[in-house]
Amino acid sequence: MGYLNLKKICCHKIIFITLLLNLLTFSCYEGLDPTKEISESFVKGKVIVTSGKSSWYAPDSAYELRVVGFKKYPPTDILGEILTGNAFFTDTLPRFLDTIPFNIKFQKPPLEIQYLVAALRYDTSIFKWKVIGVFSDDTSFERTPRKLFIEKGKIIENVVIYVDFRRLPKQPF
Amino acid sequence: MKAIILTCLFLVIPTILFSNEIIGFISDSIDNKPLAGATIRLEGTNFGTISDKTGYFRLSRIPKGNYYIIVSFIGYSSLRQKVAVPTIDTLKIKLNPKVIKTNELIITATKRLQTVQEVPVSIHIVGEEIFSKKNYVKLDEALRFVPGVVINKDNISIRGSSGFSFGVGSRTAYLLDGIPMLSGDNGDAKYDIIPTELISRVEVVKGAGSSLYGTSAIGGVVNLISREPSDSLNFILSLQSGIYTKPKYSQWHYTNSLTTKSIFSGYISGNLNFSKALIGFNLVNDESYRQFDKSFRGNVFLKLTKDFANYGKITLTGFFSSDKRNDWVFWNSLDSATKPPPRTDLGRYLISNKANLSLSTLFIISPKTFANIKTSIYNTFLDNKLPPNDPEYRRTFANSFNSEIQLSTNLFENLLLTYGLNFTANWVNSNIYGRHKQNLVSAYSQIELTRFWNSTITLGSRFDIEKSDSSKTYLELSPKLGWTFFVDPKKSIRFSIGRGFRSPNLAERFASIKYSGFEVIPNFNLKSEHSWSTELGALMEFTKTPLPFILDFSLFYSYYKDFIEPNFVQQQAKIKFDNITKARILGFELSCNTLFFKKIPYTLSILYIDPKDLNDNKILKYRSKWTILNSLTIPYKVFTITADFRYISKIERIDDMLSLQVEDYDARVPIYVLDLHFGLDLKKFRIPITLNLSVTNALDYYYVEIVGNLAPTRLVSLKLQYAY
Incomplete structure (x- = not known):
């Protein structure tokens, strides 16, 4: 009987102390910190469809929209560059709008992005991509890309990629 | 003659x-x-x-x-x-x-007196001691510690049913003494309709409750039960004052002085000659931990009851609540998270009033038949005091009228029939919604078979007709089946399946509003959303183990169709409420109550949800997968110490379009919040005084619950209560 009671008290003590220790562990977390140096780098901006919302391709020709940043220009193809770690991309972005915000995270900065584009998957196949807009100051068909230098822990904001569905840029792949 | x-x-x-x-x-x-x-x-x-x-x-x-x-x-x-x-x-x-305190109270959330063990769905009850011992001023502060419940501003999300929807629309029916209390325009829950001292208990029913409560009960039901007036004279006065401690980052110090939160509240209850009466009030002055977030609130609550021993009971309830507050929407940036965007006029404030009058009559028609008739009118008013020609001017006057007749008949000794009719009318007059009406007419019935092969079987259904202005008439049928099997007196297994629906409210259909850079546009074709929910659960009591405990375990699955979500459309930040999503939420919930050393109660609850948007096969926005709650109470003579700990995993997905207006919109972290409460009860020395010291967010952990809104920082408050 005494042994059972001792076992019971030990059981209570072990669990109780474990709980208190867990609580102390949680006190180490600090949450949001405005002073923390950001180790990752971001590029934030908008894709603006200058030809208007109505100029978008039909849904069966516009499956997916992403903004992709390439380390090299011209790239070979999107998937190949991603698989070799030479391209960074956003999550799937909303389509059929005329202003679409985006946010790309870059691992292992500093680095230079030579070619930043809005890319549209126009087929059910994951290999069928088309560049519909380039980050550039050039409005000609060539749309000479504007380079971006990504510093460690920095955020580059207000990057705008213009898309004109009536005048698509030169396709690199 | x-x-x-x-x-x-x-x-x-x-x-x-x-x-x-x-x-x-x-x-x-x-x-x-x-x-x-x-x-x-x-x-x-x-x-x-x-x-x-x-x-x-x-x-x-x-x-x-x-x-x-x-x-x-x-x-x-x-x-x-x-x-x-x-x-x-x-x-x-x-x-x-x-040995262990359980929530074994009789509940009314299923419109019938029952023990928790009998109910075929998950239930949680917040007792009055939670409000008296923890310095909570508003209901949402207590609901944050209910397993499976997450608060998103004015929305109560049960098991992930709701995300962030700009304070519009609720997937949880919100009731006061069984009477609906969602506002007639936004359909949102106001947490300050009743002073917390006057709450006797809160019943939370998880899973679709539309078969009895109709629209909005698609995710569950929260029913506030107010105190009953007492037979003898009884009064309580409370004085509470607290300070927000300075945040550790100097960027967030928006003032040199400490800001405070003060509450004066009380109630008196007794037997007048003609009826029993209870009247209560509270006054709350909150300087807030943020600039441009001050508020002053006053509230009066009245309840009169007359018991006609042989024929029934009449209850008249009313409240009036008014608050004047700054119109905080989101922060300037993470770097200045306690300040609004620079363009904000800091002198701006809004007035929000809420008023209600309800009459509830219980008739004993015969020993086997009872009738309960409830009629209520609930008014909400909001004015942001801008000139009418200002683009952000908002003035809204909304009413929600509800009338219900419910009958309960014992057909046989173990067969109970509950049936009723319900009429709800919402109407709004506003510069942002226009003048609109919405009517809902419903009929419901539920049959309950008890003590049948050690089981209780419930079968019910509700039929609703919804019509608002020129929109189509929508018909809804919400059936439900529940089964509770008693393995032995200490173990039961439950199963339920039911359909739920939610009609869009007037704000979701007709809102046309511009504020803080956002623009909401109407969608006159918005239709109801629907769900099928099922749950398998077990409630087990183990008293002979070295550590006695009670375990409640549930597996649940909900499928949603035509989910109404705020959706960004067109250019800039235009928002339209639309039926966009097919979704499913599956998960489990585990709750365990135990008692250390025969006197230290401890509660642990774990909720896991896997919420998926079936349209794009991704996690639903604004949902966290894990929620873990812990509560430990150590009583020692006249002292009590309670530690409540809440962990919510990081929200995985939010709407990137918010970046158009909200700086650092994606700043978010997992939530680790510890609240500590110290109580001193002198009643044992015949001194009718209690003293409570609460430290909410004791670790001063910085997090957001909704985008661009730093959650409350550490608050240390002391409450002195005198009870006669």
Whole structure:
């Protein structure tokens, strides 16, 4: 009987102390910190469809929209560059709008992005991509890309990629 | 004349036939202390009552016969005892204290008196001691510690049913004493409609409840039960004052002085000649931890009850609540998270009023049939005090009228039929919504078979017709099946499946508003959203293990169609509410109550949800997968220390379009919040004073619950309460 009671008290003590220790562990977390140096780098901006919302391709020709940043220009193809770690991309972005915000995270900065584009998957196949807009100051068909230098822990904001569905840029792949 | 005689006979004969009564006294089996507030009911009938302050109760108008009387009280084992009517002697009932306190209260959230063990869905009850011992000022502060519940501004999300929807629309029915209290325009829940001292308990029913409560109960039901007026004079006065400690980052210091939160509240209750009455109030002045977030609130609540022992009971309830507050929407940036965007006019404020009057009448038609008629009008008013030609001017006047007749009939000893009709009318007059009306007419019925192969089986359905202005008429049918199997008196297994729906509210259909850079545009074609929900659960009590514990485990699955979500459209930040998503939420919930060293209660609950948007096969926006709650209470003589800890995993997905208006919109982290409460109760020394010190967010952990809104930082508050 005494042994059972001792076992019971030990059981209570072990669990109780474990709980208190867990609580102390949680006190180490600090949450949001405005002073923390950001180790990752971001590029934030908008894709603006200058030809208007109505100029978008039909849904069966516009499956997916992403903004992709390439380390090299011209790239070979999107998937190949991603698989070799030479391209960074956003999550799937909303389509059929005329202003679409985006946010790309870059691992292992500093680095230079030579070619930043809005890319549209126009087929059910994951290999069928088309560049519909380039980050550039050039409005000609060539749309000479504007380079971006990504510093460690920095955020580059207000990057705008213009898309004109009536005048698509030169396709690199 | 003939009619008058027949009416008199109709009224008099049942009184003579059913004039038997049971009088009883309920006490603690160890110290014989009377137990006030214990629930008594006669099994298989509609007869039930609650013991008074002296532990006595009386059940009247009972037909002759043999019955089982069931007595339950929180912290005590329920008792089932045979009783023959008529009885001559006073029944003396002694209840044995339970090793572990359970939530074994009788609940009304399923529109019938039941024990938690009988209900085929998950239930959680927040007792009055939570409000009296924890310095909570608004209901949402307590709901944050209910397993499976997450608060998103004015929305209560049960098991992930709701995300962030700009404070519009609720997937949880919100009731006060069983009467709907969602506003007529936004359909949102106002947490300050009743001072927290006047809340007797809060019942949270998880899973679709539309088969009884119709629209908005698609995710569950939250029912606030207000205090009953007492027989003898009883009053309480409380004074509470607290300070927000300075955040550790100097960027967030927007003022040199410490900001405070002060509350003065109280109530008086007693027996007037014509009825029992309770009147309460509170005044809250909150300087807030953020600039441009100050508020001052006042609230009055009144409840009158008249008990006609043989015929029923009438209850009149009313409240008026008014608050003047700054119109905080989101932060300037993470770097200045306690300040609004620079363009904000810091002198701006808004006035928000809420008023309600409800009449509830219980008729005992016969010993086997009860009728409950409830009528209520709920008014909300909002004015942001800008000139009418300002693009952001908002002035809204909305009403929600609700009327319901509910009947309960015992068809046989173990077969109960509950049925009723419900009419709801919402109308709004506003510069942002226009003038619009919405009507809902409903009929429902539920049949319950008890003690059938150790089971309770519930089968119910509700039919709703919804029409707003020029929109189409929508018809909804919400069936539900529930089954509880009692393995033994300490173990039960439950299963339920039901359909839920939610009609869009007037704001979602007609809102046309611009504020803080956002623009909401109307969608006149918005239709209802639907769900199918199912749950398999078990409630088990283990008292002979080295560590006694009670375990409640549930597996649940919900499928949603035509989900109404705020959706960014066109250019800039235009938002339209649309039926966009097919979704499913599956998960499990585990709750465990135990008692260390026979006197230290501990509760652990774990919720896991996997919410998926089936349109794009991604996690639903604004949902966290894991929620873990812990509560430990250490009593020592006149002192009590309680530690409540809440962990919510990081929200994985939000709407990137918010970046158009909200700086650092994606700044978010997992939530680790610890609240500490220290209590000193001098009642044991016959001094009617309690002193509570609360430290909410004691670790001063910085997090967001909604985008661009730093959650409350550490608040240290002291409450002094005098009770007569």
